[in-house]
Amino acid sequence: MDAYATLPSVELVAIAGMEDGPRDELGEKYGVGRRYRDWKELVADGGLDVVSVAVPTFLHAPIAVGALDAGIHVLSEKPIARTAAEAQDMVDAAHRAGRVLEVAFNHRRRGDIEALKAAIDDGQIGRPYHARAIWLRRSGIPALGSWFTNREMAGGGPLIDIGVHVLDYALHLFGEPVVTAVSAVTHSELGIRGRGGSAGGKQHVGSAYEVEDLASLLLRLEGGGSIVLETSWAAYRPAGDEFGITLYGTEGGADLRVVDYAPAGELTIFTGDGEETADVRVAADPGRGHVAVVETFLAHVADEANWAHWDGSLALDRARVIDAAYESAQRGAEVRLQPSTQGADEPVDATTTSATAPKGA
Structure with a gap:
């Protein structure tokens, strides 16, 4: 508002x-x-x-x-x-x-994400071919017993909640490649024991803990690229929230780290030839x-005149990947995605x- x-x-x-x-x-x-x-x-x-x-x-x-x-x-x-x-x-x-x-x-409208996207589009790291993208919390389950921890109400845990942001900014930075397959594991170890909850006024529904508290995915991309995505609400790791992405490209790489919702994260572009390095710290504004x-x-x-272009298809594609991840975790096997049937731009x-x-x- x-x-x-x-x-x-x-x-x-x-x-x-x-x-x-x-x-x-x-x-x-x-x-x-x-x-x-x-x-x-x-x-x-x-x-x-x-x-x-x-x-x-x-x-x-x-x-x-x-x-x-x-x-x-x-x-x-x-x-x-x-x-x-x-x-x-x-x-x-x-x-x-x-x-x-x-x-x-x-999150794609953060200043540091926009600066990284501009560097990639400018060719500073060449063609990105692999990334590790994260959003990890030490103790960040959005209130135990709230609708967030009820599978029927929420649809899942950190993967569908904060992981969808990670999925979005990773695919955005890669230039929207098609995800062809997903292999995933999920763990529910802390929430079910009443650990990892955060204080907050989320709507309490008296639900048992029914979702994962950590998820790890490997995404195969059309053209041979790959993304490893990890997200947690609760895990024994350094305190606070941390999200970001490490990208590997044919001519360089990049690393973005944001700790505890800092307005601008630490962004570094790695370039050079062999042992000669030309790494650059990039200052980014907070974005809008x-x-x-x-x-x-x-x-x-x-x-x-262009209403048909903005039909939710991008978010639908994200939902298809998350569905495949939960299916993969349940089956213990890689799940291949069928090509999207959406015809809109x-x-x-x-x-x-x-x-x-x-x-x-």
Whole structure:
């Protein structure tokens, strides 16, 4: 809501949420007069151009499909849905309605990720062929007993929660290669023993710990490239959060490390020939995060001639990889992905929040 509120061409006009206190507090803070407990009433009352879906994962698909079918453009929080089947329903609804559907991948809009992408596009490391991408926590399960730890509500653990960000920025940096196969293992060792939980006001549903607390993936890419992806909510490692990526290219390499959500991480480009090195530390600005994502989304909404390009297909592809990873971990074998059947052009980014409409709508 902060991101939308910074834009003079946007008016926040309605909000729906089942928690009375937070809903009223947000309504007062942002001057939102229309407040609903049930999202269906918000959609039915009309007058909206855009809806942002920022709710537990099991509600993403029904709300997005309902809004799209009502002719409203949708920006959903990540992950797009619990499964690729639900994600496909959302993409189909966008096609059916002829409206924009995007999903919030705000980490690619960090300044350090953008600086690394610019270096790769400039040819500084040649062709990237392998990477190790991570998001690891020492003790970061989002509240034991919350909807996050319930498989039916969340769809999975750290892989689908924070790992989807890692998957997105890794594939983005590689130039969106097709993932042809996934081999994965998942572990649930700490959460089931009541360890690794973080403090927070996440919605408590009294759930047992039903998801993984660590996942490790090997992705095979079309053309021979590869990515190792590791993500954890809880593991015996240095305290705090750490995410980033190490890339190996034909003419150089790169390493980005972000500790405890630092606005800008430590980015190094490795180049040289043989024993002669020419490594460079790159200073990056913090980037504009959700504001940039919201601006991009609204720019796509304003570009009516190209609505079909922004149909959620990129997020659907991420969901297909995560589905394959969970299947691989369950089967104990590599899972090959079938080529995507989506015909729309590749979408770009996405975003987050409540309900909005441009002024004058």
